[in-house]
Amino acid sequence: MLARLTHKRIVLGVSGGIAAYKSAELIRRLRDAGAEVQVVMTAAAQQFITPLTLQALSGNPVHTDLLDPSAEAAMGHIELARWADLILIAPASADCIARLAQGIANDLLTTLCLATKAQLAIAPAMNQQMWAAPALQANLTVLRERRVAVFGPAAGAQACGDVGEGRMLEAVELASRCADCFETGVLTGQHVVITAGPTREALDPVRYLSNHSSGKMGFSIARACVEAGARVTLIAGPVNLPTPERLVRVDVVSALDMLAAALAASQSADIFIATAAVADYRPEAVAAQKIKKSSEMLTLALVRNPDIVATIAAHENKPFVVGFAAETEKVLEHAREKLLRKHLDMVACNDVARSDIGFQSDDNALTVIWKEGSQVLEKASKSVIARQLVAMIAQRIKADN
């Protein structure tokens, strides 16, 4: 299940060995599966393959030196050690394995291995006689006891002309072993598009119509989807919130901008979650100059904005669509009507008449309804509610298939 690699962060350590040429393809495979890759090369590795090749393939500068101030300024070794979800050394030479077993930290790669909490894995590659050597096997036993995963090696013809065990596994096999290191989240590999926050509808160059939506619920749901293994596009109106990690954020201002971004992103979406408080109306025309105060009365002509979530739900190949309903009365009745009218798969209702939850608050409570049923999510922080909602979405998708 290569999808488990979606936005996982992998440090690929390359030590000296002829199999280093396979590391180039491995980077491609990992990135194709959605992983981010940072490459660390030992000095010996650079004799076999150039950093430039691996930089081009990984899309990131290659790390080679522990004591290079400019590299440390960009991403220091401790930062890199914290960044990684997995450190895979492929190829892992006999020398590299010995240094790992001894806890020696005399270059960047071995230092990272000591400084990380991430899972460590090695893909040994060496001559069959070296592989069979008792010292090498003893070092491997030590590493296995420390829960270092050992991928391979395979048996077969070797670069030196020998035949036997010691060939590095092929890139496709290594990518699959990396994927096995990660648990499956309930939304693994799914593309989720989320709208969040308010929209702003310009009246003139300095004024606009908007609402009090903070965007917190949508951002929490985006985080929960990432946690569940999804690839997330977060379409955000003007909000004052930091961008969650490991997702793509698209900033928009007006409802029309949000619709365009939603249509573009949802072409490949499996799930569409509309948490945005989209302005229902926009000024018919945006005044080119600041509107001057003259008469006592000013009448604004407004036109209806398109309904974004209903537009997405009307598509033939529509994703699983979740809408929100903020109601002050007859909450369930209105929400069920919305479910049917907008052709949604699920509606999450907020009772905005309650003063302890909602728009600007950090807490929320929801009643979630779908065609055949409903479930109440009791008051909790928006991040807890978001995780519960994501679990329910995953459950409904499973039930529908």
Ligand code: C5P
């Ligand atoms: O119709 P109402 O605004 O109450 O519906 C709320 C739901 O519809 C929310 O999910 C909201 O994000 C979505 N919506 C939308 N585009 C609009 C209005 C609402 O996507 N123009």
